[in-house]
Amino acid sequence: MMPLSNFHAHSTFCDGAESPEDMVKAAIKKGCSAFGISGHAVMGFDTCWTMTKWGECDFIAEMDRLKKAYCGQLELFTGVEQDYYSPPPAGRYDYVIGSVHYIKKDGEYLSVDESEEEQTDTVKRCYSDDFYTYTRDYYRTIADIVSKTEPDFIGHFDLVTKFNEGGKLFDESDRRYQDAALEALTAITEKHKLFEINTGAIYRVGRTAPYPAAFLLKELFKRGGEIILSSDSHDGVSIGYKFDEAAELAKTCGFRYAKTLTQSGFIAYKL
Ligand SMILES: [Zn+2]
Ligand SMILES: [Zn+2]
Numbered sequence: 001m002m003p004l005s006n007f008h009a010h011s012t013f014c015d016g017a018e019s020p021e022d023m024v025k026a027a028i029k030k031g032c033s034a035f036g037i038s039g040h041a042v043m044g045f046d047t048c049w050t051m052t053k054w055g056e057c058d059f060i061a062e063m064d065r066l067k068k069a070y071c072g073q074l075e076l077f078t079g080v081e082q083d084y085y086s087p088p089p090a091g092r093y094d095y096v097i098g099s100v101h102y103i104k105k106d107g108e109y110l111s112v113d114e115s116e117e118e119q120t121d122t123v124k125r126c127y128s129d130d131f132y133t134y135t136r137d138y139y140r141t142i143a144d145i146v147s148k149t150e151p152d153f154i155g156h157f158d159l160v161t162k163f164n165e166g167g168k169l170f171d172e173s174d175r176r177y178q179d180a181a182l183e184a185l186t187a188i189t190e191k192h193k194l195f196e197i198n199t200g201a202i203y204r205v206g207r208t209a210p211y212p213a214a215f216l217l218k219e220l221f222k223r224g225g226e227i228i229l230s231s232d233s234h235d236g237v238s239i240g241y242k243f244d245e246a247a248e249l250a251k252t253c254g255f256r257y258a259k260t261l262t263q264s265g266f267i268a269y270k271l
Contacts, residue, residue, distance in 0.1 A: 002247060003269055004240050005260045007036035007079055008097060008155065008196060008230035013059040014040040015049040017235045020062050021069075026236025028073050034261055035239075037063065038079035038097050041086035045109070050083075053090070060091045077261055082149040084141055085109065095261060097196070098151025100142045100159065103134070112138060116163035123169075131170035135160050135177055139184035146191040152266070153194040153228050153259075156201075156211040157185070165207050172213065182219060189223040194259060194266065197250060199242045200232025210246050214253055221254035228259045228266075247271045 010016030011023050018026070020037055027035035039059050040050040051059055063078040070076060077094040084100045102109040110122045127134040138160040145154060158181060164170060170177060188195075197217070201207040212220070220227075227250055231241045250258065250271060257268040 002243070002258075002271065003034075003260060004030060004032045004243070005034040005229075006032060006231050006233065006239050007034075007038060007077060007095065007153075007228070007261055008081070008198065008200070009035070009037045009233040009239065010040065010081075011037050011059070013055050013062075014051045015234060020059070020066055023233070023236055023239075024066050024070055024074070024076060027239050028070065029236075030239050032074050032239065034075040034077070036077035036079045036095065036261065038081040038095075041080050041082045041089055043083060043085060043109075044087055050086075056089075056091050060093075075261075075263060081155060082151065084145055084148050086149075095152040096149060097153060097155040098145040098149035099155030100138065100145060103137045103141055105137065113159050113162050119163055120169065132174065132176040132180075135170065136180040139180040143184040143187040146188055151192065152261075153196050154188060154192065155196055155230075156198045156232070157188075157195055158212045158216060161211070161213065162201055162205065162207070165205075178215065181216060185216060185219055186223070189220065189225055193224060194226045194228060195220055196228050196230040197246045197258075198230045198232050199246050200230070200234075200238070203231070203238045203241045204234070210242070210249065214249065217250065217253035217255075226257075226259055226268075227255055228261075 011020040042050050067076045079095045080089050080093045081097040081099050123134045198211040229243050229246050231238050233239045257270050259266045
């Protein structure tokens with residue numbers, strides 16, 4: 001049986017709904033053998049969804065306490081979800097997720113995943129309603145995620161499709177979209193192989209498929225890429241959400257194993 005583990009999760013130290021301790025208890029209840037909470041890294045400007053500079057120290061201290069308190073029940077790791085535009089992390093983390101949540105255009109930070117309304121307004125205002133130019137800028141940003149964040153794995157590679165269920169905003173089979181995404185995938189896989197399959201938006205906004213889309217997973221496999229299952233959980237009940245389906249999808253795209261984090265680093269297990 002597939003061992004349950006998840007390293008993409010949030011707590012009340014950033015935009016999660018539950019304390020780290022409640023998240024750890026939920027992970028134990030779900031049967032996780034290993035678990036990590038990945039606080040959203042601070043940005044260089046005020047936000048309501050990241051850790052604060054001071055909260056970051058408290059988060060790491062609280063995770064250190066929990067590692068001792070729950071020792072023997074699961075392996076616990078302290079992570080950070082480093083944004084492309086975050087300053088380098090101040091604290092010491094066990095692992096880093098590299099993600100893009102903003103496109104920077106003409107000096108302005110444009111949120112990619114805040115809400116559908118904000119995304120469509122942004123594309124109207126800054127891209128003359130052209131989603132293909134917009135998504136190209138997103139992929140040009142994430143193409144450089146490895147040198148910018150030095151990640152252990154890549155977070156939600158095609159997050160820019162978050163609100164595009166059923167192609168309601170743009171056509172994901174359009175060459176303009178796919179070429180930009182594949183170019184970024186190529187650039188990243190030359191330097192780094194481990195990507196997450198992220199089920200978070202299936203739980204949170206009713207998407208039907210995880211990130212990345214199947215055509216990207218197939219290309220990732222061809223390029224020697226590797227996967228790790230993530231539920232990007234903002235509450236305890238969603239830990240490991242739809243991992244069975246994500247594993248099935250991975251298998252249809254060619255993958256035979258996935259990775260998990262242990263005290264001796266990332267190791268592979270059979271899907
Ligand atoms: Zn994220
Ligand atoms: Zn996240």
